[in-house]
Amino acid sequence: MIEAGHFAAFLALVFSGLQVGFGLRTDRERAGLFAKLAFVTMLFAFFTLIWAFARSDFSVELVFEHSHTLKPLGYKIAGTWGNHEGSMALWCVVGLGFGAAGAWLLKTGRPAFEARALGIQGLLSLASLAYLLLASSPFTRLDPAPLQGSGLNPLLQDPALAIHPPMLYLGYVGYSFVFALAAAGLIEGRIDRDWAKAARGWALAAFVPLTLGIALGSYWAYYELGWGGWWFWDPVENASLMPWLIGAALMHSVIVTEKRGSFAAWTALLAVLAFCFSMLGAFLVRSGVLTSVHAFAVDPLRGSVLLAGLVVLGGSALLLFAIRAPKLKPGPDYVAVSREGALMGNNLVLTVAAATVMLGTLFPLLAEALGETISVGEPYFHLTFTPIMALALVALPVVQAWAWGKADLSSLWKWAAGFAGLVAVFWLAGVGPLDIPLLAGVGLAIAVWLIFGAAQEIWRRAKTVERLPKMPMRVWGMTLAHAGLGLFVAGAVLETTARTQTTLALQEGQSQEVAGWTMTLDDVSSIEGPNWYADRATLTATRGGTKATLKPQKRYYPAARMPTTETAIHKTGTADLYVALGDGRRSREGETRWTFEVFLNPFIDFIYLGVALIALGAGLSMVGKRKRPKTTEAA
Amino acid sequence: MRARTKRLWGVGTAAALLVSAVALSAMALKQHADLFYTPGLIAQNGMPDEGKRVRVGGWVQEGSLAYGDGAEMNFLIEDGSGETVMVSYTGIAPDLFREGEGVVATGRFGPHGDFTAEQILAKHDENYEPRELKKVQQAAS
Numbered sequence: 001m002i003e004a005g006h007f008a009a010f011l012a013l014v015f016s017g018l019q020v021g022f023g024l025r026t027d028r029e030r031a032g033l034f035a036k037l038a039f040v041t042m043l044f045a046f047f048t049l050i051w052a053f054a055r056s057d058f059s060v061e062l063v064f065e066h067s068h069t070l071k072p073l074g075y076k077i078a079g080t081w082g083n084h085e086g087s088m089a090l091w092c093v094v095g096l097g098f099g100a101a102g103a104w105l106l107k108t109g110r111p112a113f114e115a116r117a118l119g120i121q122g123l124l125s126l127a128s129l130a131y132l133l134l135a136s137s138p139f140t141r142l143d144p145a146p147l148q149g150s151g152l153n154p155l156l157q158d159p160a161l162a163i164h165p166p167m168l169y170l171g172y173v174g175y176s177f178v179f180a181l182a183a184a185g186l187i188e189g190r191i192d193r194d195w196a197k198a199a200r201g202w203a204l205a206a207f208v209p210l211t212l213g214i215a216l217g218s219y220w221a222y223y224e225l226g227w228g229g230w231w232f233w234d235p236v237e238n239a240s241l242m243p244w245l246i247g248a249a250l251m252h253s254v255i256v257t258e259k260r261g262s263f264a265a266w267t268a269l270l271a272v273l274a275f276c277f278s279m280l281g282a283f284l285v286r287s288g289v290l291t292s293v294h295a296f297a298v299d300p301l302r303g304s305v306l307l308a309g310l311v312v313l314g315g316s317a318l319l320l321f322a323i324r325a326p327k328l329k330p331g332p333d334y335v336a337v338s339r340e341g342a343l344m345g346n347n348l349v350l351t352v353a354a355a356t357v358m359l360g361t362l363f364p365l366l367a368e369a370l371g372e373t374i375s376v377g378e379p380y381f382h383l384t385f386t387p388i389m390a391l392a393l394v395a396l397p398v399v400q401a402w403a404w405g406k407a408d409l410s411s412l413w414k415w416a417a418g419f420a421g422l423v424a425v426f427w428l429a430g431v432g433p434l435d436i437p438l439l440a441g442v443g444l445a446i447a448v449w450l451i452f453g454a455a456q457e458i459w460r461r462a463k464t465v466e467r468l469p470k471m472p473m474r475v476w477g478m479t480l481a482h483a484g485l486g487l488f489v490a491g492a493v494l495e496t497t498a499r500t501q502t503t504l505a506l507q508e509g510q511s512q513e514v515a516g517w518t519m520t521l522d523d524v525s526s527i528e529g530p531n532w533y534a535d536r537a538t539l540t541a542t543r544g545g546t547k548a549t550l551k552p553q554k555r556y557y558p559a560a561r562m563p564t565t566e567t568a569i570h571k572t573g574t575a576d577l578y579v580a581l582g583d584g585r586r587s588r589e590g591e592t593r594w595t596f597e598v599f600l601n602p603f604i605d606f607i608y609l610g611v612a613l614i615a616l617g618a619g620l621s622m623v624g625k626r627k628r629p630k631t632t633e634a635a
Numbered sequence: 636m637r638a639r640t641k642r643l644w645g646v647g648t649a650a651a652l653l654v655s656a657v658a659l660s661a662m663a664l665k666q667h668a669d670l671f672y673t674p675g676l677i678a679q680n681g682m683p684d685e686g687k688r689v690r691v692g693g694w695v696q697e698g699s700l701a702y703g704d705g706a707e708m709n710f711l712i713e714d715g716s717g718e719t720v721m722v723s724y725t726g727i728a729p730d731l732f733r734e735g736e737g738v739v740a741t742g743r744f745g746p747h748g749d750f751t752a753e754q755i756l757a758k759h760d761e762n763y764e765p766r767e768l769k770k771v772q773q774a775a776s
Contacts, residue, residue, distance in 0.1 A: 226727070336644055348649055352656045359660050363668065373671035373767055375690060376664065377741070383663035388656060503706035503726045554730075563730040582727030585702045595706045597727045 002060050005048025006139035009089075012042035012096065013133065016126040019099065023119020028111035031118040032103030038125065039093075039100035046080075046093045049138055053080045059145030062086060062138045068151040068559045070531035078162035082153070084286060084302070085138035087165055091282075092132050094166075094173040095125045098202075102177055108198045116184035117177075124176045124275075127309055135305050151559030154532065160220040164213055168240060171210020172278035175243060175271075178202050178250070182271035183317055186324040191264040196257035199271065203254055204622035206274070207247045211615040214240050215608060226565035226580035228501060228599035230607060233381045235290035238361040239281035242354050246274045249350035251618065252343050260404060262331030262340055266347065269321055276314040277354070283307050289365060337407045342399035349392035356384040393446050393489065394419060396482065397453020401460060422449055436497055443493035450486030454479045477621025484613025491606025504596040505585070515600040517543045517577060524584070524594055532557045534566070537581050537594060541570065548572075552581040552596070575602040669741060673771050675716030685744055688753075691720050692739040692767045700734050712738060714771050722750045729757040737768040 015038035023031035049062070053076050058064040066083045067076055081090040099121040106114045132138070155161075181199045185191045217240070222230045231237060250270040256263045284290060287303020334340040360376045367374045398415045401407075426441035426448075436444075458479040462468045500515045511520040522538040534555040541548045550568035557564065570577040582595030671690045672683060683689045693714035700710040706726060711719040722740050732738060732755060742752035 336648075344645065345648075348652055352652055355653075356656055356660050360664070363664060367668070373770070374668040375671065375741075376668050377688075379667040380660075380663045383667070384656065384660045387659070505705045565727075565730060580727060582706070587704070595727055 001048050002052055002057070002139050002141065005045040006137070008041045008045035008048070009092075009129065009133060009139065012038045012045065012092070013126065013129045015041060016096070016099075016122045016129060019122030020119050020126060023115050023117075023122055026112040026115040028115040028118070031115045031122070035096070035099040035103040035118050035122060038122070039096040042093050042096045042129070045139075046089055049086060049089060050077055050080045053077060056149065057145075058147065058149050059141055059143070060138075061140040061142045064142055064146050064149050066151075066153075067149040068531055069148060070559070071151070071157070072530055074159075075157050075162065079156075081165050082156045082161075085132075085136045087169070088128070088132045088136050089138050090166060091169055091173055092125065092128045094169045095121075095128055095176055098174060098177040099125055102180075102202075106198065108194060110194070113184055113188055113190070113195075116187055117180045120183045121177055121180035124180065124313065127313065131305060131309065135302055149559070151531070151557060154555070154557040154560050154562055154564045155224060157557075158220060158224055160216045161224070164216040164220060166213075167209045167216060168213030171206050171208075171213050171247075172243065172281065174202070174206025174209065175247065175275040175278050178206060178271045179275035179317065182268045183320060186268055186320050189324055189327050191257065191268045191328050193258055193261045195264075196254050196267065199267075200251070200254045200258055201622055203247065203251050203271070203274075204618050207244075207251055208615050208619045208622070210240070210244055210247060211611060211618065214244060215611040215615070219608060222604070223567050223569060223578075224565070226567050226597065228499070228578055228580075228597065228601065230495070230604065233360070233376075233378045235361050236285050238357050239284040242357055242361075243274055243277035243281055245350050245354035245357070246270055246277050249347045249354075250274055252346050252350075256331075256340055256343050260331045260334075260340065261329070262334065263344070263347075264328040264331070265321075265325040268325065268328070270347070270351075272314070272317045272321060276310065276317070279306070279310040279314065283310055284361070290361070332405065334405050337402065337409055339399075339402045339404045339407065342395075342402045342407075345395065345399065346392060349388060353385055353388050356388065357381070360384070390443075390446060393450060393485070396485075397449055397456065400453065400457050400478075400482075419445070419449055440493050440497040443497075444490060447486045447490035447493065450489060451483050454483035454486065457482070473623060474621040477617040477619070479617070480620065481614045481617025484610045484617060486610070487606050487613060488610025491603045491608075491610055494603040495601055495607060498602045500600045502598045503582075504598055505593045506596065507591050507593050514598045517541045517600075519579075519596075519598065521594060521596075524592075527553070529555070531559060535581065535584070537596070539568075539579060539596070541577060546572075548577065550577070550579045552579045554581045554583070571605075575600050576604050671739075671767055673714040673716070674712055674718035674720045675714050677720065678716065678718040682744060682748060685746055688741065688743055690739055690741045690767075691722070691750060692737070693720075693771060695732070695734050695736060695738050697734050710734075712740065720750050721748075722752050724752040724755055726755075728755055732757040739767060 015034045019031050019034040019038060022034060052060045052063050053067055054073065056063065056067055056069045056076065062083065062085050066086070067079050071079070080086045099118060102121060103118055106117065108114060178199060181195070181202060182191070185195045217237070218230050221232070222228075250267065253263050253267045253270055257267045283303060283306040286306060289303060360380050363376050364374055398412070422445040423442055426445040427438060429441070458468070458471060458475060461475055462471050502514045504512050504514065504519060506512060506519070506521040508521055508523050511518050518541070520540045522540055524535055524537045527534050527536050532555045534553040536551055536553045539550045539552070541550060548570040550570055552568040553566035555564045555566055556562070565580050567578055567580045576599070578599040578601055580597040582597065584592045584594050586592055667688075669688050669690050670683065671692060673691070673693050677683070691712055693712040696711040696713045696719060700708065702708050707723065708725075708728065709721060709723045711721055713719045722742070724740070736757060739756040740750065740752035741754040741756070742750055744750050
């Protein structure tokens with residue numbers, strides 16, 4: 001079976017090659033046909049891998065190394081992409097899937113352009129398939145077949161982490177198609193309104209799953225690692241944030257190109273960069289050049305192959321850009337105070353923010369080359385990324401109302417007064433009842449400001465209540481995404497400034513006060529699961545009249561010889577009461593004390609809800625029709 | 636001329652933003668890049684500044700791990716050079732933190748050479764360990 005899969009993957013490689021050939025010869029029909037064939041054959045190859053995992057066929061080396069008969073079926077299947085080789089196979093499937101989707105959905109009325117885009121997409125797929133088959137083949141057999149597998153990294157045996165990689169890859173690899181569209185447009189020297197109209201949907205189609213994938217990864221780290229936080233500014237996390245920021249800039253700049261024909265070169269550059277940063281992310285994660293809390297077992301050789309791919313593909317695209325960009329047609333005139341200017345500001349901030357993240361992430365590599373071992377942590381990012389973004393968020397509600405070409409500034413003083421008032425309110429509340437630091441007060445003011453701004457903008461466009469439901473999906477999408485951003489900021493500010501962390505050491509029957517809660521350790525018992533056993537503590541938490549039972553576990557997976565932390569979370573309505581179980585320590589009197597890490601994380605749900613709204617908003621504006629009612633044309 | 640002025644404005648704003656971002660980043664990096672030490676390096680080059688955030692890596696010395704009455708714990712980090720650093724930490728150690736295993740502790744030195752860790756990084760599966768430790772290992776062998 002797996003040999004059939006191996007053969008199919010080779011066949012997919014051949015079909016991709018044909019896709020490239022016909023694509024570059026501008027044969028739209030045949031390029032599309034081979035794109036679809038390549039996808040179907042690679043999908044079959046991937047299914048043979050899934051089948052081997054589902055059946056625990058340990059004669060396949062990959063299954064032996066990353067699976068176990070006692071694992072639940074769902075995790076056996078998810079184990080297919082819970083390792084390097086399998087995840088690269090998934091990367092190929094997704095890349096070919098975008099090629100096939102492009103062959104099916106791309107209808108611009110310019111077959112030569114479409115053929116070229118498919119050809120370049122085929123080239124990217126070809127590169128990833130070659131890497132899969134030559135440098136990290138998942139189709140290797142073992143002889144004789146072992147009787148039992150050595151188990152998946154137990155940290156990955158988790159529902160959020162089962163769907164996190166496919167989501168993230170849909171985003172990363174989704175940008176490969178945007179890259180292909182940009183390269184095809186540059187080859188023809190035509191990045192215009194029609195191009196942007198075609199590219200915009202694909203940019204959003206990559207942005208939505210990338211957003212969800214990052215959120216899932218963050219949520220997993222929150223409840224599975226037992227450290228209480230949701231973002232650690234770890235290199236692997238930053239690796240996904242960089243393409244996200246560039247992707248966010250792209251989806252704003254492509255609007256300008258679509259509506260006005262301006263920013264053509266800039267939009268093309270961002271389209272190229274989004275995929276370059278996706279590849280950089282894959283390189284950082286897979287090569288292990290940086291110390292990360294999420295790093296996998298790594299292989300430096302594979303890292304250098306990935307890096308070479310990044311340099312060659314990214315370099316040639318940038319070269320193409322440098323040759324063609326000066327020849328692109330500029331759009332109509334505009335002044336700085338205009339919607340064009342506003343979106344240019346948005347783009348500047350997002351790209352500069354991405355650059356600061358990149359600097360902080362890659363600086364340790366640079367320093368290492370100079371002989372110093374250092375690491376860059378959270379304080380750096382709080383000093384650079386956060387103020388830069390804050391600046392943009394304050395401006396957002398004001399500038400989104402600006403008109404194309406030239407905007408009217410007469411109401412600017414109202415906006416300034418409004419924001420100053422909001423800051424004053426939160427500052428007064430901050431020093432008084434809320435007892436939060438001044439900067440957190442400013443942060444909360446920005447959050448409320450964003451949500452107010454989103455509501456104000458759709459109201460400005462609709463003007464009456466009856467027209468609100470008739471507003472185009474794109475406008476609703478923008479409103480939801482910007483409001484979601486506000487919700488996210490509120491959650492992030494509250495969680496970061498008001499989180500409390502306490503370490504407890506309790507014997508059975510003892511209690512201790514934590515952040516207003518009385519925590520009592522009732523007992524600690526041993527339990528067993530399909531492929532693990534655990535110590536499970538039962539804690540009763542009481543505050544006033546409310547009572548909650550929390551059962552955190554410390555699991556041990558014998559097959560992987562590895563313990564994991566299973567946190568317990570009680571939602572109080574405004575916060576998460578979060579408990580992680582540590583180890584049992586025998587005291588001098590022979591009593592066992594159990595250690596616990598207890599966090600009270602206020603409003604952390606706002607963070608995930610906000611990010612979900614951003615993804616939903618981007619999704620809505622993707623499916624929405626472009627045609628708008630005449631009355632809103634004033635925008 | 637208008638197009639040119641416009642472009643100048645655009646480039647000017649971009650440059651100003653970029654310069655301030657780079658300045659901000661350079662300052663932040665200068666203050667907040669955490670240097671990595673091993674016990675041997677400290678003995679050789681002297682102690683890092685008191686109160687500055689640094690990272691110390693090596694192995695947890697066999698038999699050195701001791702627990703206090705609460706959640707406090709102490710252990711020695713060694714790196715094969717014969718030197719050690721005493722680390723104290725309050726909290727739950729990572730799942731794979733054990734005597735004899737590799738560890739990277741982030742924290743600050745006190746006035747008497749005692750090190751208080753804020754975060755402890757151990758290898759987090761059987762195949763992966765913090766990158767710095769590989770170099771310590773190479774240096775020791």
